[in-house]
Amino acid sequence: MEDLNEIYKSYADEVKRFLICLTSNVDLAEELTQETFYQAVKSIHRYNGKCKMSVWLCQIAKHSYYNFLKKEKNLHSTSVENMMQMGLDIPSNNDLPDVAVIKRSTLISVHKEIHQLQEPYREIFLLRASLHLSFKEIGEIFNKSENWARVTFYRAKLKLSERIDPHEL
Template identity: 30%
Template structure:
């Protein structure tokens, strides 16, 4: 294995991996489970890590596969959790933000792969284009173009629906 997989290294990656898992499933408990399962799988199969990508990218690939396993097992799509309103924000603004976010997610789920995945990885998972390209085995340029095409499709649909 090209990179040390010590407790310190894994602990440093946990928070970022948890955020990525949360971006996939939109459920804190499930995200924690995915992150934990990912680390267990990574430790048990560390000899498979070639070092061609960053440890984080490799962990994200494992987490994504774990999430897909959960989706197949449950055979249903996780619903978005509604945010609890924050009293420091005017009600109208909260509704607008929540509504806009729901619309973007609705449109996002109508996109074809890989647009849907690349957009989610970039926006919700906060992955770099380099990490995204590694996950798909493509070039960084491909990741950028795919992200911008997804963004354009979402924007066009929002305009078409009169939401932008």
């Protein structure tokens, strides 16, 4: 355990500086530094000494950052669907007035962005998100394949996720 503490003391600043360069975000770099050392502890048995310890740790840090980006991308693209669902929910009598206003505001913001999409993205997104049609049904409407509908819907979600920041809504 003392060896692991020494490794942390010796390399934490170097790993953090590397992550700051990679992410351009000090807070994220600090969080990923902790994740890096957590992963290093879990896999210390795989360190074979063929490279410097700092290089090995920076490789782990890079992979931790890439994993973070994958998670963020997935969260961001699925958040568009979540915002649509949240906006489509009709405010109930149990909702506080502020919640109803936020839901309505979200719905309006999302719909503005949807209507700025080019065709066929706009129509496919609306058919899937609003009418809950299957990809097979959407493909039939456009005389295309189910796979075409699936890919086009995915691309529409990506375009929306690029335009909509869920933290601003």
